[in-house]
Amino acid sequence: MTRSELLQQLANPQSFDLAVIGGGATGLGVALEASVRGYKVVLLESHDFAKGTSSRSTKLVHGGVRYLAQGNISLVREALHERSVLLHDAPHLAQPIPFVMPSYRWWESAFYGIGLKLYDFLAGADGLGPTEFLSAKSVRSRMPGLKAQGLLGGVQYWDGQFDDARFAINLARTGAKAGALLLNYCAVTELQHQAGQVKGLVCQDHETGQTFNIQAKCVINATGVWVDQIRQLDAQSSGTALQPMVAPSQGVHLVVDRAFLPGDHALLVPKTTDGRVLFAVPWLGKVILGTTDTPRSDMPREPAAFEEEVAFILKESGRYLAKAPQRSDVRSVWVGLRPLVKPHQEEGVSTKGLSREHTVSVSASGLVTVTGGKWTTYRAMAQDVLSQCLTSQLLPQQALPRQRPPPFQGAEQQRAQTVSLMAPQGMHLYGAEQTRVAALPGADHWLMDGLSEAMVRFAVRHEYARTVEDVLARRSRALFLDARQSAAVAAQVASILESESCARIALSDYLALAASYTLAP
Numbered sequence: 001m002t003r004s005e006l007l008q009q010l011a012n013p014q015s016f017d018l019a020v021i022g023g024g025a026t027g028l029g030v031a032l033e034a035s036v037r038g039y040k041v042v043l044l045e046s047h048d049f050a051k052g053t054s055s056r057s058t059k060l061v062h063g064g065v066r067y068l069a070q071g072n073i074s075l076v077r078e079a080l081h082e083r084s085v086l087l088h089d090a091p092h093l094a095q096p097i098p099f100v101m102p103s104y105r106w107w108e109s110a111f112y113g114i115g116l117k118l119y120d121f122l123a124g125a126d127g128l129g130p131t132e133f134l135s136a137k138s139v140r141s142r143m144p145g146l147k148a149q150g151l152l153g154g155v156q157y158w159d160g161q162f163d164d165a166r167f168a169i170n171l172a173r174t175g176a177k178a179g180a181l182l183l184n185y186c187a188v189t190e191l192q193h194q195a196g197q198v199k200g201l202v203c204q205d206h207e208t209g210q211t212f213n214i215q216a217k218c219v220i221n222a223t224g225v226w227v228d229q230i231r232q233l234d235a236q237s238s239g240t241a242l243q244p245m246v247a248p249s250q251g252v253h254l255v256v257d258r259a260f261l262p263g264d265h266a267l268l269v270p271k272t273t274d275g276r277v278l279f280a281v282p283w284l285g286k287v288i289l290g291t292t293d294t295p296r297s298d299m300p301r302e303p304a305a306f307e308e309e310v311a312f313i314l315k316e317s318g319r320y321l322a323k324a325p326q327r328s329d330v331r332s333v334w335v336g337l338r339p340l341v342k343p344h345q346e347e348g349v350s351t352k353g354l355s356r357e358h359t360v361s362v363s364a365s366g367l368v369t370v371t372g373g374k375w376t377t378y379r380a381m382a383q384d385v386l387s388q389c390l391t392s393q394l395l396p397q398q399a400l401p402r403q404r405p406p407p408f409q410g411a412e413q414q415r416a417q418t419v420s421l422m423a424p425q426g427m428h429l430y431g432a433e434q435t436r437v438a439a440l441p442g443a444d445h446w447l448m449d450g451l452s453e454a455m456v457r458f459a460v461r462h463e464y465a466r467t468v469e470d471v472l473a474r475r476s477r478a479l480f481l482d483a484r485q486s487a488a489v490a491a492q493v494a495s496i497l498e499s500e501s502c503a504r505i506a507l508s509d510y511l512a513l514a515a516s517y518t519l520a521p
Contacts, residue, residue: 001176003466007205009181010212016042016181017395019201019216021188021230023047024054025164025375026358027222028171028182029382035178037386039395042214043172043180044203046187047301048470050168053224054375055474056336058253058291059283061086061094061160061376065270066277068119075357077122082377083160084126090170090429094162096128097281099266100143102154102320109133109153112270116157128158145261147322156265161283164375165474169463170429177430184464185504186212188230191219191367193237198367207466207503218394220385221369225299225339234367245359246371247342248299252309253290255332255481256325260317261287272316280317284450286331286481289317296337302516303335310519327519331482334517341372360388368394436462442496447489451476456493460500467502468493468510483517490514 018034020027023045031043045051063080064072087094101116103109116131132155139146139154172182183205190202192213200215221230228244235242260280261267267280281288292309310333318324341359358373358381368389373381389395437443440461442453451472459465459475471493473479478486487510494507 002461003183003207006181006183007208007210007212010042010183010186010203010214011210014040015215015217016040017217018042018220018389019044019214019218020220020222021201022220022222022224022226023049023168023172023182023184024052024222024224025050025168025171025378026224026370026373026381026385027220028168028175029378030220030222030370030385031180031182032171032175032178033379033382034386035175035180041175041180042216043175043182044186044188044201044214045182045184046206048184048466048474049172049182049464050165050474052226052301053336053338054168055165055480056251056253056334057164057375058251058279058288059161059164059281060279061162063119063123063159063376064374065116065119065157065159065268068115068122069270072357073122076119078380079374079376080119080123081126082380084123084128085379086162086167086376087128087160090162090167093167093170093429094160096158097161097266098129098142098156098158098264099268100134100139100146100154100156101268101270102139102143102146103152104150106152109155113155116155119157128160131155131157142265143261143263143267145259145263145322146267147320159266160376161266161281162375163284163477165477167375167429169475172464173430173462182464185466188233191230191233191237193365196238196365198234198363198365217396218389219367220389221367222371222385224371225337227339227369227371231363231367231369234363234365237365240364245342245361245369246339248296249338249340250294250296250303250306250309251291251336251338252294252305252313253288253334253336254310254313254317254325254330255286255288255334256329257331258282258285258287260321260323260325260329267320269316269320272312274312278313278316278320280321284477284481289313289325293338299337302513303337304516305333305335328521330519331484332480332517333483333519334480339371358384360384362388362392362394366392366394368392433458433462447492448478448485451478451489453492453496456496457500460497460502465497465502467504467506468497469506469513471497472510472514479514479517483514487511487514 017039018041020043063076134154136151185206192200204211269278360370437458440454440457445453472486497505
């Protein structure tokens with residue numbers, strides 16, 4: 001369906017059961033879950049799907065080893081179960097990955113190994129592989145890029161890895177097939193109230209400037225770190241004073257070449273010099289180094305890395321990698337804001353100590369807000385949101401189930417035909433549909449490794465892409481892998497978007513963005 005057709009649907013007078021604000025992991029998860037249950041759903045995103053935090057994760061599908069160390073057993077248990085569901089739902093985007101935790105002190109293998117055995121026990125049938133104690137020789141063979149001096153051994157355990165932004169786009173497409181109406185670049189500017197209750201909203205399309213009045217039984221605020229802005233729109237109608245729900249935390253990731261950590265094993269350092277966790281994770285031919293956890297009070301759409309964060313990651317990586325990465329080795333640096341739930345009446349709390357669990361609240365006017373959590377538990381968050389809507393009588397108790405989306409196309413078709421979308425363990429998501437991509441013009445015209453002209457056209461026609469950034473940052477991951485290389489093909493992408501009648505190509509904006517993802521010498 002073209003964008004003009006989507007806008008025409010939005011313009012048709014109709015009432016939705018559910019209006020979701022926010023097209024990140026949580027909002028898309030709510031829209032899909034509600035649509036599959038038979039509710040009539042509209043989702044609106046002010047920028048692109050997964051533009052914010054949901055495209056800037058460490059790319060891990062995990063139970064949370066560090067949460068286990070904090071004693072948060074319930075969060076770990078839930079996340080381990082949801083890890084298995086996510087891996088099941090999207091085998092084309094998510095896979096198990098082995099982690100090695102090296103030991104340079106005599107007690108580390110035993111201490112961390114016992115904890116990881118508990119991790120295995122909590123996973124139960126959802127486990128991906130047993131924890132193993134390794135000799136120094138075994139660690140070196142699995143991680144040849146690791147510093148050998150002083151290495152005494154290590155522990156290997158299993159977690160999952162995925163492509164976060166691609167997963168989000170697949171959530172959007174699967175939700176659309178289930179009957180949801182989804183629009184990116186359509187910002188909510190006002191909440192509408194009747195008798196003190198939220199009964200709809202006003203939104204504006206960025207491309208045409210057209211405004212739309214949307215009626216809905218229930219409105220969900222799933223805007224992540226920016227939930228307080230939507231809550232403020234709600235509070236304006238009653239003059240209610242708000243206490244902020246979110247304490248933003250900034251996470252920085254650096255990307256270097258695979259030569260720094262050859263092989264297929266990821267590195268986990270459970271305790272750096274300042275007590276944080278450090279990852280070095282192979283991903284799409286590169287290695288991700290990170291992440292930081294730095295509080296900040298502002299909430300920019302494109303947060304910049306602080307110099308001390310970059311220095312910290314490079315220094316800590318150099319303590320464990322045989323070849324210490326330098327600033328000149330960094331291919332891309334990206335920053336994401338985490339929506340951590342703010343404690344009541346506590347000031348100056350380090351974000352390392354704030355809850356990673358999600359929170360669902362309902363205002364006096366009936367606005368449902370969800371924030372916190374993490375990618376791995378997006379489905380559990382969506383289910384909790386809908387349960388709260390039903391408990392608060394904002395949605396009817398029963399809805400007629402819609403016809404489930406048709407099966408995958410292309411490589412995943414056979415797998416999907418054997419699994420019901422509404423199976424209790426989860427639902428398979430749509431894949432890349434290689435056969436349809438190959439049929440488009442430019443299938444043999446490669447702009448760069450992993451991105452063809454046909455893939456750009458497919459992104460516009462079937463994956464909601466509207467700008468150069470959409471294509472190079474989230475439909476492909478070029479910006480996140482090598483910012484300079486992505487800038488080199490940006491003009492070609494812009495030309496293809498123009499031929500596809502995109503209204504907001506934004507080439508100059510993308511070139512400036514790509515420059516900000518590089519480090520100055």
